[in-house]
Amino acid sequence: FGEGEKAKVERMFGLMDGFLKNDPVSLQKDILDHVEYTVGRSRFSFDDFEAYQALSHSVRDRLIERWHDTQQYFKRKDPKRLYYLSLEFLMGRSLSNSVINLGIKDQCADALNQLGFEFEVLAEQEGDAALGNGGLARLAACQMDSLATMDFPAWGYGLRYQYGLFRQVILDGFQHEQPDYWLNFGNPWEIEHLRISYAVKFYGTVEEKQLDGHHCKVWVPGETVEAVAYDNPIPGYGTRNTTNLRLWAAKPNGHYDLESFDTGDYINAVINRQRAETISSILYPDDRSYQGKELRLKQQYFFVSASVQDIIRRFKDSHRNFDQFPEKVALQLNDTHPSLAIPEVMRILVDEELVNWHNAWDIVRKIFSFTVHTVVPGGLEKIPVDLLSSLLPRHLQIIYDINFSFVEELKKRFGLDYDRLSRMSIVEEGAVKSIRMANLSLVCCHAIDGVSRIHSDILKTRVFKDFFELWPQKFQYKTNGVSQRRWIVVSNPGLCALISKWLGTDAWIRDIDLIMGLRDHVEDAELQQQWKMVRRVNKIRLAEYIEAMIGVKISPDAMFDVQIKRIHEYKRQLLNILGIIHRYDCIKNMNKSDRRNVVPRVCIIGGKAAPGYEIAKKIIKLCHAVGETINNDPDIGGLLKLVFIPDYNVSVAELVIPGSDLSQHISTAGHEASGTGNMKLLMNGCLLLATVDGSTIEIIEEIGKENMFLFGAKAHEVATLRAKGQARKVPLQFSRVVRKIRDGYFGSEVYFKSLCDSLEGSGDFYLLGNDFASYLEAQAEADKAFVDQERWTKMSILCTAGSGRFSSDRTVGEYAEKTWRIEPCRCPF
Ligand code: GPU
8 A cells, every 4th residue: 555545544444553453442352252253162251271362363363454564565665575584483472472563462461351361371371383493493583573673575484394393301301302283272373375375396307398499398296295375474563564474384286196096096095195294294303413314305395495486476476577586586595404495496497487597597696695504514414416316306407507517617716626626516426425505505695694703704714715715705794683572572571661761762672772771870779779670570480480390499599590502512511510510519518607608509401402312312311310419408408409491492481581690601612603592691681601602702792701701712722622632631620520420429320421421531522621610710700790789780781781782683684784685665554
């Protein structure tokens, strides 16, 4: 609609804001209607869950209305659009986020109150949408929130898994995985579009044909699966813009080939067709380990092909040829998982749209950009050529053709430097010939972004050194960010209100730079008092949760020290546990009067281990074994507790983060590409105990090292330290702590042996022994600071005040300007 039409519609319906009204009375009527007609319960008798369903549907109606207005407006304006391709989106819950972004939270709460329900209680009814593993997937979710809020014409594309990330159940201290069949209770946040669907082909052969006088390659598939669209509206905050996350589900194709049904085995023919659905059935839980599994490759191609077909269809709706394609379309690859989009665009343009190869290649090189999320060369995806040639024969040809031209270009530039050629080639020769997806992306994308400054430096000087020499201008970085809407406004309403009160405005929710204004009040005793109160209330809430979940009573007077993230050796949860054992030992050896000076600590660890990652699972067991010993030692009392929070996910994070005093980000320097948990905790006024790694380096620049507790080897020292091997100095305390585990002090000594071995002798790749002494010093500094509560509170305020740079609004703004070249397109309605 244009402005004129808006006025017309408003006159017709006498409405200010679309068709649905947002006052409590209208909302109440809508909720009751949904109770009766959608949920199918009597409006005179329904429970919390049914009320949640009805409320969600009422919110959904409002989202749909704005979604339509926004999409109509985009269509009319035809701006350049961004398509964000990601195999994972970690959205978490939607209700609170939606009502806050729509600006109708208070009205909803009022409406519910009169019906005898409480908003917060209903919000707890919602399950988590966990269609992703960790940071990479949550980053995608935060960026979607920023894209919508900043009015960018952008859509996300992904897979609608039926099973999200496994539920972690702890039995006797061991992790067990249970399936997360999250759609069981329905999902009001998606809109099923059965008629928006595309055929996705697999297997088969490539034939040569003459078509309209063109010499063409025709892919004759062996299997065809239907991709059906499920749209998830993403509301912006403080704007009517509501964008879309389109997730694809696999369904059997509607065309029956008579042959398979004519064999007489009708039942098996139907069952075979039904197997198509497995493509979108399950999320792979092993983050960053690539095993060359066929199903995983099918998933990647399935979602990419459907998305590319959808994008090209939409473009063709309003354009006659592809000349303008690069001015209207940008495609962002979230890591290499969606990189088959590159040969897919080539295939559709060349084979189906009959664009010549040269022009198609020109388009591809202009539209694709790609973000890398790891530093470990072993973390890069490779696809065995055998697998690709059977599943996607035409794509393999295209990749070979791209590689041929690329290698020719290299030869012209560098001569016959065979080492270099074999390092840079998209095709890796060797025992298993494979396609290097990162190299494919590097060759075909116009921009390659790292996720923090140090990460980008490592990419340029080590991982992708050769490519940097060839195309320095392609290499950029955009330090990650997180959404303050999700991580303050939704998850920490108390702090949110306090920030707005002291800034005198809530404009920081859209304009995060304003949050620095808190610095002006840091000396104000009244703010300090209120800040402490809000944090204390959050700590009590967290303590209640912990007691309810695992039966350990903790005191809100203690320092809450958290480490919440995926369990990985490089993230060094083990260093944390060893430090806790050391602390326990020290307390045990103290006399009564010394114990009075000990700062009580509650150590909280949470995170999932990939099901096949043995060492990570042992770390979880060790954490429980140590916790068991400490928590049940009456001699220690309230001075030290260690609790493991099971099934860490987005909604658990929303509870833990606001209630944390100290948070650990202690990866071996040079290993954490960025880290985003540190940003969420920083925003919430939690102090960081950290190594100088990833985005922490940039956090130091914003808030100053005097407001953090830093320790450990620097990234540039790591290689030398590793080379030293056994000659490295390891403090006595370290060997003593490891010995305790070896000697069976916490039981299971046989099971823990390999963990201990990985830390001693020629092992200790992640340098725990090397960093142990300075880790303990940093911990002692944290204790000292905590004793002085006024100082601690000031530091806490300065953390929040200095967190502005780590908003995903800043990240997305940089991508929009420098990489995607898109402009805001704000729906005026
Ligand atoms: N990350 Br690769 C994941 O969560 N999963 C992955 O498979 C890969 C990276 C994380 C990085 O470890 C973390 O440092 C970064 O902040 C995050 O991606 C978002 O960029």
